[in-house]
Amino acid sequence: MDIGFIGLGNMGIPMVRNLLVAGNQVHVFDMSDKAISEAVEYGAVATSSISELAKKVDVIVSMLPTPAIVKEVMVSPEGVIPNAREGTLVIDCSTSDPKTAVQLEALAVTRGLNLIDAPVSGGVPGAKAGTLTFMVGGTEAGFLAAKPVLTAMGQNVVHCGPPGSGQAAKLCNNLLLGVSTIAVSESMCLGVRLGLDPSVLANIINSSSGRCWVSEVYNPYPGVVSGSPASNDFLGGFACDLMIKDLSLALDAAHGVHQPLPMTAASKQFFQIMSHQGNGAKDITAIVRMFQQ
Amino acid sequence: MDIGFIGLGNMGIPMVRNLLVAGNQVHVFDMSDKAISEAVEYGAVATSSISELAKKVDVIVSMLPTPAIVKEVMVSPEGVIPNAREGTLVIDCSTSDPKTAVQLEALAVTRGLNLIDAPVSGGVPGAKAGTLTFMVGGTEAGFLAAKPVLTAMGQNVVHCGPPGSGQAAKLCNNLLLGVSTIAVSESMCLGVRLGLDPSVLANIINSSSGRCWVSEVYNPYPGVVSGSPASNDFLGGFACDLMIKDLSLALDAAHGVHQPLPMTAASKQFFQIMSHQGNGAKDITAIVRMFQQ
Amino acid sequence: MDIGFIGLGNMGIPMVRNLLVAGNQVHVFDMSDKAISEAVEYGAVATSSISELAKKVDVIVSMLPTPAIVKEVMVSPEGVIPNAREGTLVIDCSTSDPKTAVQLEALAVTRGLNLIDAPVSGGVPGAKAGTLTFMVGGTEAGFLAAKPVLTAMGQNVVHCGPPGSGQAAKLCNNLLLGVSTIAVSESMCLGVRLGLDPSVLANIINSSSGRCWVSEVYNPYPGVVSGSPASNDFLGGFACDLMIKDLSLALDAAHGVHQPLPMTAASKQFFQIMSHQGNGAKDITAIVRMFQQ
Amino acid sequence: MDIGFIGLGNMGIPMVRNLLVAGNQVHVFDMSDKAISEAVEYGAVATSSISELAKKVDVIVSMLPTPAIVKEVMVSPEGVIPNAREGTLVIDCSTSDPKTAVQLEALAVTRGLNLIDAPVSGGVPGAKAGTLTFMVGGTEAGFLAAKPVLTAMGQNVVHCGPPGSGQAAKLCNNLLLGVSTIAVSESMCLGVRLGLDPSVLANIINSSSGRCWVSEVYNPYPGVVSGSPASNDFLGGFACDLMIKDLSLALDAAHGVHQPLPMTAASKQFFQIMSHQGNGAKDITAIVRMFQQ
Incomplete structure (x- = not known):
C-alpha cells in the first residue's frame, strides 16, 4: 500500500519502520530534514511538502505533538484536507482533544475524505516493538479501513465510538495514569517511612x-520494578511535561461539558510544581521525590 | 484447637463460622448478647467476659471496630493482656494504626504473650467465602504460629514485617483504594459526558x-460491573464512613512521620462531603454521584 | 463627549446611565433590541451596528461576557478595530484574558487606535452606584485619556501596567476571592459546629x-452580614458560573506561563461541583452549603 | 497580685515580663533551668516544681507547646489541677484543642477551680509589645476574673463562649491564615509572571x-511589605511546623464533628511538603518559593 506519514518524532520514526517492515511504501514529511533523512535510511520516500504527500497516497497517518499543530497540518491551504484526493483515509494518531477531532472529521467529510482519530497508548517502547494500543474514534467504515494499517504498528486496535471518541478515551485513561502515579508514590513513601520494605x-x-x-x-x-524509569534515575518513559499536556486537555474537555474533575486538577498542579522545579523532562514517576525522605 | 474470638460484627460472625468449619472449638465474646447467641447457634461456646475467655484458650482472635476499642479490650484490667495465659498467641485482625499495634505488642511481650497485628482485606464477602487476605505484622514465630489459624479464614496470609507492619500495609493499600475510587469516578463520568459508552x-x-x-x-x-455495589444502588460493599476511618488512620500515621499525602488528604475530604450529605453508610463508589450528570 | 458603548447587560446599562449623568452623549449597541430600547429611555442614542457606532465616536467602551465575544466584536470585518476612526480610544471593560488583551492592543495600534484593557471590580451594585474599580492595562497615554471616562463610572482607576495588565490584575484578585470564599465557609462552619456563635x-x-x-x-x-447574598438566600451577587469563568481564565493564563496554582485549581473544582448540583446561578457564597450542617 | 506562670519559651518569657511590668509578683516554672534563670533576671521568682508553684498563687497562667504537654501539666498527680488551692483561676494560653479544653475545665470544676482557655494571636512580636489578642473560652465569671491579667499582656481580650470556645476560635482563624498564605502566594506569583510589578x-x-x-x-x-519575614529571607515570624500543628488540630477537631475542610486539608499538605523539603523552621510565607520563578 502507499501510505503518507506526517510527523517523524520519537514515536513517528519507529511507527514508520513498522509500516515499512509490513511491506508498505511510505511517503514521509516532517519540518525537520534530519528526521526525513533518518526515515529515508529505513526505506521511506521523502516528500517536500504536505500537499505533495497528500496528492500521492490513499492513506495518510499523522503523529503530531499538539492540537494546534494538528489543526494547522490538516486545515491550512497547503495542508492535508484541502489537498488530499477524494476517498483518502486520514488517520490522526496524535493526542489531541475530542472537540478538535470532531471538527476536523466534519471538515474532512465535506471534501469526501474519511478522517479518524486514533491516539495511542504504549509510548516509545510500544512504538518500537509494534505493540501500541490504538483508541479509534470514527465511523465503522473508517475503523475497518484503518485496522490493517494500525495493526502493522500495534497490537490492540479498539473502536471507541464516533469521531472524537478515541481522543476522549485516551484522555480518560491518561488522567487515571496521572492520579495513580501520585497516589502510588504517596502509598509507597508512607509504607517505607513506617518501616515496610518497598x-x-x-x-x-x-x-x-x-x-x-x-x-x-x-x-x-526506585528499585521495585527493574528496568522501569524509577529504577533508572527517572530517565526515558513518559515525560512530566507531556503528562501536564494530557491532563490539561482532559481538564479543558471537562470544562467544556461542565464536568468536575478535582483529583485530576490536583494532579496537574503537582506535575506543574515538579516541572517548575526543573524536572519537566523527567519521567512522571519522579514525582515520588516530592514525598520521599 | 481452642480459640477465643472477640468481636462478633459483620466480619466476626463469618470468620467464627470458618474457624468452626475447620474443626476448632471457638469461645466467643461480644458486648451484644444477640451476637453471642448467633455465634452459639453456629456451634461456638459463649463466655461471659473477656477475662474468662482469655483464661480458657491458647489463641485469641480479635476483630474490633476502632483503635480505641482495641486498646480497651487489650489493656484494661479485665482485658486480654492482663488475663491471658503465658504463651498465648493474640491475633488482632482489627484495622488499627501501626503505633497502637507496636505499643500493644511491646506490652504483650512483658506478659509472655505473642501478639501480632493481622488486619484483613476482602470485606464481608471475603469473610463469608473464607478468601480474606491477612496482612501480618509481628515476629517470624508469631507469623508461623498464626498462619494455620488465619488460613482457616482466608486465602492469602502475608508476613509484612515487624509488629505494626500489617497495619501499615493495610493503610497503604486502602489509601490507594480511596484515591482510585474517586479518580475512576472522574474518568468514567468525563468519558460518558464526552459520548463514550461506559x-x-x-x-x-x-x-x-x-x-x-x-x-x-x-x-x-452503575451497570459496568454486574453484581457490584454500583450496580445495586450502592448497597453493601465498603461503607463511606469506614473509608473515612481508614484514610484518617493513614493521615494520622503520616502526620506522625511527617509524610505528605496530598491526594489521600483530598480523598478523605470528598468522602467526608459525601458522608455529610447523608450518604456515609453507602458504598464508597457512591462518590460517583458527585460527578455524574 | 461622544462615547460609543457596546454591551448593554446587567453591568452595561448602569454604566451607560452614569456616563449620561456625567453629561456625555452615548451611542449604544447590543445584540438585543430590548437592551438598546432601555438605554434609549435613559437618554442614549441607538445605533444599528458596531461599524455605524465606530464611525461616529472618538471613545468606545465595551462590556462583553466572554473573551471570544470580545475578539469577535473587536476584529470582525464589521467590528470595532477595522471601522473605528484613526485616533479612537477603545476601552475594553470586559473580563478577558491577558493574552487576548495584548493581541487586540497590538492590532489596534496598526490602525492608529489606542486600546486599553480596563476590567472592573464591584459588580452590579458598584456599576449602579458609580463606585467601580477599574484595573487598567495600556500605555500611559491611553490610561490618562481614559481616566475621565472611567471616573464617570467608578471611584478607583488604577494603572496596572502595559497592555494586558488590567486583565492580569483582575484574574489575580479574583482567584483570591474564589479561594477565600471557600476557606471562610470552612472556617465559619467548623466554628459553628464546635459551638461558636457565627x-x-x-x-x-x-x-x-x-x-x-x-x-x-x-x-x-447566613445572617452574619445583613444585606449580603448569604443573608438573602444567595440571590444577587456574583454568580458561581461567572466565578468558574474567572478561575478558568486565571488557570489558562497560568498554564501558559507554567505557573502552578493548586489552591485556585481546587477552588474551581468545588465551584464546578456546586454548579453541577444545579446552583451555578447562585451567588458564590452558596458554596457554604457544601460544608454547613 | 501573685501569679504563677508555667512555660517559659519564646512567647512565655515576654509575657512574664509584661506581667512584671504591670506590678505583679510572678512565680515561674519551666523544664529548663536556663529559662527560669532568664525570667528571674527580669524579676520573677523561681519555683522548683509545678506543685510548689500551684500551692503559692491564686492565678496560674500556662503557655505550653502541645495539647499532650498541657494535659500532663494540668492533670498529672504533681500537676496544676490536683495541687492548686480551691478558687484558683487557671488561664491556659497554649494553643490546644477544644475537646481537651472542655475536659480540663470539667476536671478543674470538680476541684473548685476556674479554668479558662485563652489562646493568643500575635506571635512573639505581639508578646513583646504586649499587644496580643486573647480568645477566651470559659464561664462569664472566669472571663471577667482573667481580663485584668490578660490585659497586662495584650490589647484585645475577647470572650468567645463556653469552655473550649477560645481554642475553637483560634483554630478557625488560623486555618484561614494558612489557606490565605498559599492563595496570596499563588496570586502574587501569577501576577509577576504575567508582567505585573509585585x-x-x-x-x-x-x-x-x-x-x-x-x-x-x-x-x-519578598520586598512587598518591608520588615515582614518575606522581606527578611523568611526568618522570624510564624514557623511552618507550627502552622502544620495548628492545621492538624483544626482537622482533628473537624474530624470529630464530621466537618469537611478540603482547602484546609490541602493547605496542611503543602506546608508538610515545605517542611519535608527542609524548611519547617522557616516562616509560613516561604511557601511562596514553591510557586515563584
Missing part, C-alpha cells in the same frame, strides 16, 4: 484492592 | 495504563 | 490574622 | 475583593 509493600498492594498498572508495572519507588 | 470505556481503561482494581472489579459507574 | 466568630476573625474581604463584607454564613 | 499588584488586591490580612500585612512576595 518490594514487600508493592507485592501486598498488587494482590489487594489498591493495585493498579502503576503499582505493578511502573512503580515510582 | 462499558466500552471501562474495557479500554482495563487494557491500558489507567487500569486498577477499582476500574476492573469495583467500577463505580 | 457573629462572634466573624468578629474575632475580622480582628485577627484570618480576616479578609469575604469574612468582613461578604461572609458566606 | 507592589502594584499588592496595592490593587488590597483595595479589592481579594484583600486579606496576609496580602496587606504579611505579603509572602
